[in-house]
Amino acid sequence: MNETNRRNERYNEYVKSVTPSTSTLKSLLNSFWIGGLTCLIGQIIFDLYKWIFPQLDATNITNFTSMTLISVAILFTGLGFYDVIARRGGAGSFLPITGFANAISSASLEFKTEGLIFGTSVKMFSVVGPVVVNGIFWSTVAGIIHLIISGLML
Amino acid sequence: MNVKTLHKGNNCDFLFKDKMPEFLSKHEYTRQTIFFNNPPSIVGKMAVGGCKEGDGPVGKYLDKVHCEDKIGEKTFEKAEIDMLTEAATGAIKSSGIKKEDVDLFIAGDLLNQITSSSYVARDLGIPYAGIYSACSTMSEGLALASMMLNAGYFDNILCATVSHFATAERQYRYPLEYGCQRPPYAQWTVTGAGATLLSRGGNGPKITGATFGKVVDWGTNDLNNMGASMAPAAMSSLIAMFNDTGTEPDDFDLILTGDLGKLGSDILRKLMSEAGYPLGQNYIDCGNMVYGIDQKCYQGGSGCGCSATVVNSYVLDKVISGEYKKVAYFATGALMSAQSCYQGETIPCISHGVIIEA
Numbered sequence: 060m061n062e063t064n065r066r067n068e069r070y071n072e073y074v075k076s077v078t079p080s081t082s083t084l085k086s087l088l089n090s091f092w093i094g095g096l097t098c099l100i101g102q103i104i105f106d107l108y109k110w111i112f113p114q115l116d117a118t119n120i121t122n123f124t125s126m127t128l129i130s131v132a133i134l135f136t137g138l139g140f141y142d143v144i145a146r147r148g149g150a151g152s153f154l155p156i157t158g159f160a161n162a163i164s165s166a167s168l169e170f171k172t173e174g175l176i177f178g179t180s181v182k183m184f185s186v187v188g189p190v191v192v193n194g195i196f197w198s199t200v201a202g203i204i205h206l207i208i209s210g211l212m213l
Numbered sequence: 214m215n216v217k218t219l220h221k222g223n224n225c226d227f228l229f230k231d232k233m234p235e236f237l238s239k240h241e242y243t244r245q246t247i248f249f250n251n252p253p254s255i256v257g258k259m260a261v262g263g264c265k266e267g268d269g270p271v272g273k274y275l276d277k278v279h280c281e282d283k284i285g286e287k288t289f290e291k292a293e294i295d296m297l298t299e300a301a302t303g304a305i306k307s308s309g310i311k312k313e314d315v316d317l318f319i320a321g322d323l324l325n326q327i328t329s330s331s332y333v334a335r336d337l338g339i340p341y342a343g344i345y346s347a348c349s350t351m352s353e354g355l356a357l358a359s360m361m362l363n364a365g366y367f368d369n370i371l372c373a374t375v376s377h378f379a380t381a382e383r384q385y386r387y388p389l390e391y392g393c394q395r396p397p398y399a400q401w402t403v404t405g406a407g408a409t410l411l412s413r414g415g416n417g418p419k420i421t422g423a424t425f426g427k428v429v430d431w432g433t434n435d436l437n438n439m440g441a442s443m444a445p446a447a448m449s450s451l452i453a454m455f456n457d458t459g460t461e462p463d464d465f466d467l468i469l470t471g472d473l474g475k476l477g478s479d480i481l482r483k484l485m486s487e488a489g490y491p492l493g494q495n496y497i498d499c500g501n502m503v504y505g506i507d508q509k510c511y512q513g514g515s516g517c518g519c520s521a522t523v524v525n526s527y528v529l530d531k532v533i534s535g536e537y538k539k540v541a542y543f544a545t546g547a548l549m550s551a552q553s554c555y556q557g558e559t560i561p562c563i564s565h566g567v568i569i570e571a
Contacts, residue, residue, distance in 0.1 A: 067432025067559075074433060074441040078476060079397045086394075136390045145392020152392055161392050169388035172288040186391055 094151030132157035133164040162186040246457035252419035253362035256412040257308025259300045260526035263404030269504045274526035289379035296406040297333045297375040304408035316367035321350035347546030350374040351521040353565040356423035373408035376516035399437045401510035407521025418532045422568040426450040430561040440477020443545035446562035448484045466537040471520035471544030472500035474512030499523040520544040540569040
């Protein structure tokens with residue numbers, strides 16, 4: 060290893076030692092209560108729908124609940140609240156379905172200036188693209204594994 | 214090229230225990246600083262900022278503060294163009310020189326293909342030289358303009374630069390409304406434009422010297438930790454300047470770096486004291502002072518508007534009023550792109566500087 064590499068390594072170590080890091084406990088607590096609150100609100104919406112439309116089955120109510128949460132998240136993104144919540148919430152606001160809605164709608168909003176085709180349509184998945192690709196890929200892998208295992212068990 | 218012996222820089226025990234870095238161990242360096250025998254003077258200036266900058270510590274020195282992000286335009290890019298136009302025309306106006314007498318417009322910005330500057334140049338109708346040196350664009354522009362004026366090719370040159378939080382964010386990071394967390398060592402791109410009009414004659418602060426920096430890369434690759442990447446570049450150029458001019462940090466009333474932020478300027482202090490040039494109370498960083506602690510901008514400001522607005526408002530005001538007699542302005546720039554970083558490249562940085570004397 061030559062001199063420059065050694066210097067760079069040492070400098071990176073030094074930088075690492077002086078760079079402030081995020082407090083894990085604080086992030087965990089924040090994401091826990093914000094993520095938990097999102098789920099609680101989802102549950103309340105679910106129960107409300109069940110109470111208003113007693114004739115619907117659980118699958119339908121779940122879908123309506125998701126749709127409501129997505130709409131609210133998109134509305135919040137458009138009004139500029141969501142990123143303020145997310146700055147504190149971290150994974151708590153990123154993981155639920157609302158985080159996905161925010162990622163798509165923020166990109167669509169941002170690139171509207173380049174037009175509906177080359178802007179919004181092209182860039183809409185710029186942030187969530189990896190989530191979609193990996194989601195589909197790994198669920199396929201999981202499905203195949205499940206198939207093999209359940210096939211062996213038969 | 215003159216080759217002189219590096220007088221200091223032997224006591225780098227702290228960071229470089231077994232062997233000194235290549236940069237310091239060479240014990241020789243090429244001359245990087247030029248001195249002007251007909252130093253050009255700063256005859257006009259203007260600084261335009263956004264709302265956040267207006268609320269910051271230097272807010273009251275800004276000539277104009279825009280509280281609307283898009284300044285009534287359809288896109289943030291157009292707003293950026295508006296700000297630069299405003300700064301450029303304002304600087305010409307404040308000097309009392311006619312627009313037709315301005316011979317050259319040297320400008321740059323952070324956007325791909327420096328479009329903002331080129332659109333402004335189209336509307337100004339002044340011969341234009343576009344430059345890119347990331348956040349050190351302002352000091353590079355001043356250095357180039359001073360050389361041209363000193364040589365007598367031109368009489369008046371306008372230097373300007375601009376950055377906008379929203380346009381930089383969308384080019385280098387994520388959509389504005391996307392809910393992501395920034396690490397505590399991130400910096401905030403300054404929304405603002407600064408312009409300086411230099412003249413061969415005239416009264417005003419003089420630019421007496423300029424240092425062109427080398428590209429320095431100490432192997433950092435965190436896009437969010439720009440201060441730590443750029444500190445070695447600032448160190449390289451500052452040491453070159455101190456050696457070329459035979460000065461010490463204490464000989465300056467103010468040593469100014471561009472946008473190292475709080476973390477970066479702390480690292481620079483450490484590096485400089487290791488190299489034998491401890492920076493005292495007279496060292497400040499534009500990124501560190503542009504926002505207040507309560508403004509939640511993490512380590513401070515960044516972007517080429519950062520040092521451009523601070524220099525063209527607070528610093529030059531103080532030089533003109535006589536509070537500062539000798540100022541070293543060394544802006545730093547990180548010369549990476551989003552692609553180069555995703556491809557695993559480290560961040561090359563540069564620092565160009567000018568010496569401003571009252």
